[in-house]
Amino acid sequence: MSTPKKLGPLQFILLAIPCVAVLVIPYFNKLEPSVFGIPFFYWWQLVWVPLSGVFIAIVYKMVVPSGSGD
Amino acid sequence: MNIVATIVFVGLFLFITALGFLSAHWRKGDMSHLHEWGLGGRRFGGWITWFLIGGDLYTAYTFVAVPALVFGAGALGFFALPYTVLVYPMVFAILPRLWVVAKKHNYITASDFVAGRYGSPALALAIAVTGIVATMPYIALQLVGIQVVIGGLGFPTGHGLVGDLPLIIAFIILAAFTYTSGLRAPASIAVVKDLLVYITVIALIIVVPYKLGGFGNIFAAIPKEHLLLPPVKDGNLGLQSFYPTLAFGSALALMLYPHATTAVLSAKGPNTLRRNWVFLPAYSFMLGLIALLGYMAYASGIAKLPDLAPYFKQYGPQFAMPGLLLHYFPSWFVGVGFAAVAIGALVPAAIMSIAAANLFTRNIYKAYINPGCSTHRETEMAKLASLVVKFGALLFIVFLPLTYAIQLQLLGGILILQTLPAIVSGIYTRWFDAKALLLGWAAGLAWGIWAASLSGFHKSGYALHLGGMVIPAYIGLYALVLNFAVAIVATLVLNAVGMADKQDATVAADYAG
Numbered sequence: 001m002s003t004p005k006k007l008g009p010l011q012f013i014l015l016a017i018p019c020v021a022v023l024v025i026p027y028f029n030k031l032e033p034s035v036f037g038i039p040f041f042y043w044w045q046l047v048w049v050p051l052s053g054v055f056i057a058i059v060y061k062m063v064v065p066s067g068s069g070d
Numbered sequence: 071m072n073i074v075a076t077i078v079f080v081g082l083f084l085f086i087t088a089l090g091f092l093s094a095h096w097r098k099g100d101m102s103h104l105h106e107w108g109l110g111g112r113r114f115g116g117w118i119t120w121f122l123i124g125g126d127l128y129t130a131y132t133f134v135a136v137p138a139l140v141f142g143a144g145a146l147g148f149f150a151l152p153y154t155v156l157v158y159p160m161v162f163a164i165l166p167r168l169w170v171v172a173k174k175h176n177y178i179t180a181s182d183f184v185a186g187r188y189g190s191p192a193l194a195l196a197i198a199v200t201g202i203v204a205t206m207p208y209i210a211l212q213l214v215g216i217q218v219v220i221g222g223l224g225f226p227t228g229h230g231l232v233g234d235l236p237l238i239i240a241f242i243i244l245a246a247f248t249y250t251s252g253l254r255a256p257a258s259i260a261v262v263k264d265l266l267v268y269i270t271v272i273a274l275i276i277v278v279p280y281k282l283g284g285f286g287n288i289f290a291a292i293p294k295e296h297l298l299l300p301p302v303k304d305g306n307l308g309l310q311s312f313y314p315t316l317a318f319g320s321a322l323a324l325m326l327y328p329h330a331t332t333a334v335l336s337a338k339g340p341n342t343l344r345r346n347w348v349f350l351p352a353y354s355f356m357l358g359l360i361a362l363l364g365y366m367a368y369a370s371g372i373a374k375l376p377d378l379a380p381y382f383k384q385y386g387p388q389f390a391m392p393g394l395l396l397h398y399f400p401s402w403f404v405g406v407g408f409a410a411v412a413i414g415a416l417v418p419a420a421i422m423s424i425a426a427a428n429l430f431t432r433n434i435y436k437a438y439i440n441p442g443c444s445t446h447r448e449t450e451m452a453k454l455a456s457l458v459v460k461f462g463a464l465l466f467i468v469f470l471p472l473t474y475a476i477q478l479q480l481l482g483g484i485l486i487l488q489t490l491p492a493i494v495s496g497i498y499t500r501w502f503d504a505k506a507l508l509l510g511w512a513a514g515l516a517w518g519i520w521a522a523s524l525s526g527f528h529k530s531g532y533a534l535h536l537g538g539m540v541i542p543a544y545i546g547l548y549a550l551v552l553n554f555a556v557a558i559v560a561t562l563v564l565n566a567v568g569m570a571d572k573q574d575a576t577v578a579a580d581y582a583g
Contacts, residue, residue: 007163011163012163015159015160015162015163016159018155018156018159019155019156019159019160021155022151022152022155022156022317023152023156023314023317023318025299025310025313025314026310029298029299029310030298031297031298034286034289036284036285036286037284037285037286037287037288037289037290038285038289039289039297039298041145041148041297041298041299042148042362045148045151045152045155045358046151046355046358048152048155049151049154049155049351049354049355049358050351050355052155052158052159052351052354053158053348053349053350053351053352055159056158056159056162056347056348056351057348059162060162060344060345060348063344064341064344068341070338070339070340070341070342
């Protein structure tokens with residue numbers, strides 16, 4: 001079992017970004033700008049789903065040595 | 071009755087039944103060991119873990135309840151989305167460490183870990199009992215998903231024992247294959263379930279907006295006051311504080327549920343888990359689309375159509391998703407979609423019953439009743455316990471009003487959250503004292519149950535009055551703050567009087583990442 005590096009402050013900040021993005025209600029609790037007829041409130045939160053995956057992937061690359069099988 | 075849909079439905083059901091029994095032989099291990107029956111031998115690789123955790127967390131009740139909430143309550147129902155966005159960054163940071171220490175000491179449950187970490191059987195028992203109590207109504211709720219789709223096929227449900235017969239049959243099948251195959255059964259069935267769910271959701275999300283003339287039309291049909299969270303009024307934050315705290319509290323609760331621990335510990339390694347959490351948001355995206363189905367059902371006006379109105383009368387908003395399927399799709403596809411919901415109920419129900427059985431066997435039976443039991447006896451006990459748990463859930467649904475299960479599930483979330491200080495801080499530090507954690511747990515539970523009782527267990531929010539402001543928030547989260555405060559103060563006091571206990575079966579090297 002290869003030992004991954006410890007999560008540092010930078011990794012915690014990267015993981016926190018998507019969390020904060022879906023919690024700042026006053027920022028996204030509005031209808032405009034809408035996209036394809038979907039109000040801002042809805043598409044903003046939907047977009048952060050794949051984006052959270054991107055942020056997790058970046059942290060994964062930072063802490064797990066490439067080629068770790070387990 | 072809808073003959074074509076029923077035939078497709080039953081056919082798919084028979085297929086997964088066979089799969090459930092056959093999976094006992096898959097990557098066969100010595101099934102007399104609890105970690106083989108109850109954790110699939112900790113050998114599940116990347117793909118299976120993805121299906122298993124996805125099949126575990128996104129339950130049939132989710133498919134039914136989330137669109138129902140959006141259909142009925144509007145923007146508030148969308149909390150499911152931030153909830154699932156919050157889960158994965160948090161578990162990425164926390165749970166691989168639990169996997170490593172659990173593997174090292176052959177811990178099967180979170181309570182095993184707590185027992186080892188704090189050397190306190192009392193605290194471990196508290197964690198185990200909380201887990202079992204929180205899981206039982208959750209299993210019962212899975213049956214609700216099955217009940218709704220069986221009703222949608224044209225069977226009269228909810229009219230005594232005969233009406234519940236299809237449900238009882240489904241549950242006997244579930245109980246039988248879980249008994250023989252253990253965690254391997256839901257793991258292999260989860261693959262089929264997820265394929266069916268993806269097909270159904272993608273079809274719905276393409277066909278329905280097309281027929282309704284696009285998302286613009288759908289959202290235009292929703293009353294304006296439903297589309298957004300209401301603004302802050304007279305110092306009352308209202309849903310503006312309830313929405314994010316409900317999402318955050320639910321995300322924390324999710325990772326503490328015993329069935330989540332079971333799925334996580336069954337992975338073959340911490341990096342398998344980490345990779346999974348990069349890709350698991352794919353499920354959350356689907357959940358977001360499923361939530362929007364609530365608005366589609368609203369905009370399409372299907373609740374008022376003569377052929378569907380009786381269903382909406384019986385099942386309420388919960389018929390939003392099945393109703394869309396019945397209205398817009400040919401019968402054979404209705405069968406596929408309904409099977410997705412029903413099988414989607416069996417997978418988490420199986421994992422939950424295994425998780426509860428593991429807890430009972432390890433942390434109650436072995437810890438208190440029969441400490442010297444052999445590994446074989448331990449596994450037999452767990453298999454038996456899984457049957458009892460499921461049978462209890464079935465009785466619950468057949469004989470008690472549905473609202474009880476919903477209220478207990480709501481309470482269960484508040485309860486399970488109170489295990490966080492012991493489990494999660496234990497993953498990082500041994501600073502807390504076991505007695506202090508037990509005291510914090512008791513305080514959090516007592517206050518949480520009291521706060522929920524204020525609304526007759528109908529609402530999960532508590533309005534805190536603070537300096538002229540009113541801050542409604544998720545009860546579980548307020549209770550957790552109290553829980554932590556009590557545990558911290560009590561630990562400081564116990565340290566000061568020299569009564570703190572430093573016993574610990576684990577060492578610093580057992581924790582990595």
